[in-house]
Amino acid sequence: MNLQPVKFKLTPWKEVISGIIGYFPGKMVILEKFWQKMEFQFSFPQGERDSRHDTKNLPQRLKRFGIYPREARVYNETNKEWTGGKMTLLTKRQRDILALLIKEEEYVTVKQIAARFGIAERTVRYDLRWIECWLRENGSGLLKTAGCAGTIDRSAQDFDAERFREALNDIHHRALSAAERRFTILLYLFLEPEAITLRQIAERLNVCKNTVVSDMDAVDGQLAQAGLRLERKIHYGFSLAGAETAIRGFYIRTVLDGLARNLISEAHLLVWLKAASPGQLSAIIDEVESELRVEYSDSAKKELYISLLVAAHRVLNGRLLPDGPEDGEREDGYRQLDRLYDTWAAGHRIAMPRGELAYIRQIFRGAKLANDRNDIGDPAASDAETMLLCQQMIDDARCYLGLDLQNDLELVHGLRTHLKIAVHRLRHNLSVSNPLTDQVKFQMPFFFEMSKKIIAKYEGRIGAAVPDDETAYIAMYFGAAFERSLCSGFMPTALVVCGGGVATSGLLITRLKVMLPEIKLIGPVPAEKIAATLAGTAVDFIIATAPVKGLGKEVVRVNPLLENDDLTRIKTLIFRNSSRKQLQYLSDRNLREAEERWELGELIPREALNLNVECKNWQQAIRCCGQPLLEQGAITEQYVEAMIKAVLDYGPYMVIIPEIALAHAAPEKGVRRECLSLITLRQPLQFGEKNKEWVRIVIVFGARNHQPEQLHRLVKILEQPGNIERIKEAAAHDQIMRLSNR
Numbered sequence: 001m002n003l004q005p006v007k008f009k010l011t012p013w014k015e016v017i018s019g020i021i022g023y024f025p026g027k028m029v030i031l032e033k034f035w036q037k038m039e040f041q042f043s044f045p046q047g048e049r050d051s052r053h054d055t056k057n058l059p060q061r062l063k064r065f066g067i068y069p070r071e072a073r074v075y076n077e078t079n080k081e082w083t084g085g086k087m088t089l090l091t092k093r094q095r096d097i098l099a100l101l102i103k104e105e106e107y108v109t110v111k112q113i114a115a116r117f118g119i120a121e122r123t124v125r126y127d128l129r130w131i132e133c134w135l136r137e138n139g140s141g142l143l144k145t146a147g148c149a150g151t152i153d154r155s156a157q158d159f160d161a162e163r164f165r166e167a168l169n170d171i172h173h174r175a176l177s178a179a180e181r182r183f184t185i186l187l188y189l190f191l192e193p194e195a196i197t198l199r200q201i202a203e204r205l206n207v208c209k210n211t212v213v214s215d216m217d218a219v220d221g222q223l224a225q226a227g228l229r230l231e232r233k234i235h236y237g238f239s240l241a242g243a244e245t246a247i248r249g250f251y252i253r254t255v256l257d258g259l260a261r262n263l264i265s266e267a268h269l270l271v272w273l274k275a276a277s278p279g280q281l282s283a284i285i286d287e288v289e290s291e292l293r294v295e296y297s298d299s300a301k302k303e304l305y306i307s308l309l310v311a312a313h314r315v316l317n318g319r320l321l322p323d324g325p326e327d328g329e330r331e332d333g334y335r336q337l338d339r340l341y342d343t344w345a346a347g348h349r350i351a352m353p354r355g356e357l358a359y360i361r362q363i364f365r366g367a368k369l370a371n372d373r374n375d376i377g378d379p380a381a382s383d384a385e386t387m388l389l390c391q392q393m394i395d396d397a398r399c400y401l402g403l404d405l406q407n408d409l410e411l412v413h414g415l416r417t418h419l420k421i422a423v424h425r426l427r428h429n430l431s432v433s434n435p436l437t438d439q440v441k442f443q444m445p446f447f448f449e450m451s452k453k454i455i456a457k458y459e460g461r462i463g464a465a466v467p468d469d470e471t472a473y474i475a476m477y478f479g480a481a482f483e484r485s486l487c488s489g490f491m492p493t494a495l496v497v498c499g500g501g502v503a504t505s506g507l508l509i510t511r512l513k514v515m516l517p518e519i520k521l522i523g524p525v526p527a528e529k530i531a532a533t534l535a536g537t538a539v540d541f542i543i544a545t546a547p548v549k550g551l552g553k554e555v556v557r558v559n560p561l562l563e564n565d566d567l568t569r570i571k572t573l574i575f576r577n578s579s580r581k582q583l584q585y586l587s588d589r590n591l592r593e594a595e596e597r598w599e600l601g602e603l604i605p606r607e608a609l610n611l612n613v614e615c616k617n618w619q620q621a622i623r624c625c626g627q628p629l630l631e632q633g634a635i636t637e638q639y640v641e642a643m644i645k646a647v648l649d650y651g652p653y654m655v656i657i658p659e660i661a662l663a664h665a666a667p668e669k670g671v672r673r674e675c676l677s678l679i680t681l682r683q684p685l686q687f688g689e690k691n692k693e694w695v696r697i698v699i700v701f702g703a704r705n706h707q708p709e710q711l712h713r714l715v716k717i718l719e720q721p722g723n724i725e726r727i728k729e730a731a732a733h734d735q736i737m738r739l740s741n742r
């Protein structure tokens with residue numbers, strides 16, 4: 001369908017809500033809200049145009065009011081020109097729905113889509129009308145039946161689902177979100193050889209200048225954090241200013257983040273960077289690996305690949321690095337790198353100066369290794385330096401963990417290799433990116449804070465501040481060593497209850513030992529001996545082949561043949577119990593006052609403790625629990641949303657004590673002071689979107705660092721026999737405020 005914009009009369013009121021109105025078959029009128037405005041656009045099917053409406057001067061009149069239609073021309077990034085006619089743009093949600101329809105070859109109902117994306121069915125039907133327009137413009141359509149959303153018309157001979165996916169990934173085919181616009185603006189600033197004006201950006205993004213002005217303020221803040229600045233010149237436009245190495249490092253991180261967040265596809269990135277023969281760059285990386293006898297990690301290979309493209313593009317735009325002193329004798333692998341990259345660049349008519357080749361060598365020296373088959377790398381003096389740094393950091397960790405990890409060869413070798421590369425990257429201002437940083441902060445807060453304090457002691461020696469991404473890597477090394485050192489003490493003990501014969505019980509025990517060798521097993525015993533066994537043996541949970549009473553222990557019922565679902569449920573219990581034991585150990589290490597007594601009322605004020613709260617879902621439960629802390633000003637609304645996002649991203653990992661959710665997020669997400677709140681639920685709720693866990697108690701805690709002392713104290717109270725049940729059953733505050741760690 002061709003949508004044709006038509007003129008309409010604008011009201012004289014300044015408070016007018018502007019919007020897009022589209023006329024579709026069936027006389028359907030649609031309103032779409034954008035940027036706190038509404039943009040109006042009449043559109044008619046072919047042959048139904050009303051002669052009373054005139055399109056003359058419409059674009060100019062609309063732009064005066066900051067109004068742009070959701071039909072756009074296509075900006076060709078290669079030719080730097082607008083091509084083709086108008087096309088319908090889709091929002092991110094609409095693109096996600098279309099991606100689902102492309103993936104599912106069968107009919108999908110409106111109800112299924114609404115449940116999948118958490119929106120109303122009415123909203124789904126609205127989105128489907130835009131999707132149908134987009135499909136018709138791209139040579140397809142939407143097949144519908146009564147009660148169904150439909151499926152994509154795949155009847156055309158040239159139908160190609162991959163072509164649709166590529167079109168959806170093209171930035172210029174989207175109604176961009178704020179994050180997408182700002183990412184695209186950063187790319188424009190980096191890739192343009194000259195300055196770029198507000199008008200040029202607005203036209204390419206199909207938004208008004210006021211929107212771009214707002215985005216530029218946010219972009220300026222991002223650049224400032226990276227030590228860069230945005231230069232504004234009247235009648236000239238915007239350009240970047242800062243050290244060239246800093247600019248490249250920032251954009252390598254930005255591009256990697258954009259790829260990870262699906263803000264741009266790799267195919268379209270290659271178009272933007274004018275990259276030809278990208279396969280040759282991958283071959284260069286492979287050959288350097290072979291020459292140096294190392295294996296780069298997958299993430300490092302992607303970073304090296306982007307770095308080579310970025311360097312070539314900057315040279316092409318005349319943004320050169322100065323020639324520095326030669327870096328001494330180079331290994332054969334790096335000489336091969338110089339030759340291969342110089343040959344690739346020459347084939348694309350790019351002359352690589354000496355400073356550029358030296359920069360590429362620095363990038364490769366700082367790449368993260370998956371395997372190092374020799375000692376090729378830094379000189380012996382640098383290796384001795386990193387070995388000393390490694391030993392000192394491991395000694396520091398002993399003070400926090402109470403463990404001597406110097407004999408953990410896996411830790412010593414891994415941390416030493418990592419520090420050698422990390423110190424090189426930090427000293428040469430090379431970008432550091434860790435996709436697991438937020439997850440480490442969320443799931444390993446103690447180790448992150450410990451590593452942060454340890455590495456801070458050596459920043460002067462390193463000569464650079466250590467970012468959180470690097471700290472998270474170090475925390476992962478210490479966390480893994482901690483689990484290896486005490487794995488036998490933290491691994492749970494399970495009682496196996498089987499009422500079958502010898503063959504059945506023998507098969508179950510054998511399969512458990514083969515598939516879950518880390519778990520300690522007792523039994524098998526018949527159901528009538530459960531009580532006697534629990535009386536004399538410490539057991540964490542019970543694995544049973546028939547319904548049994550657990551006498552206060554969690555029970556997981558399994559098929560004697562151990563199906564996949566059975567293993568998943570057992571692994572969940574293993575993770576929960578081992579995590580709880582780790583938390584208890586670290587709480588004991590953190591709280592030195594062995595004789596001190598404290599009560600629940602000292603940790604959680606009465607106004608932050610609510611009993612028998614009625615909540616519809618786990619999201620509402622987190623919000624209800626966090627509300628008193630919001631009112632006190634201890635946390636921000638951003639922190640509450642970050643806690644919910646953490647559950648969506650990482651699952652119910654905070655349920656490490658049965659039926660208790662310890663909800664939290666990273667301190668920088670909005671913690672103003674250390675705080676605790678608690679609610680009990682009238683009815684249990686399942687937490688998480690997958691691998692759901694039943695919860696009766698929700699605790700929200702916030703800490704200015706990643707070592708919340710109040711939480712450690714609360715854990716000691718919960719450890720006391722009977723305290724958790726008393727909290728669950730409490731009907732009044734006075735029944736639990738005096739609960740203590742004694």
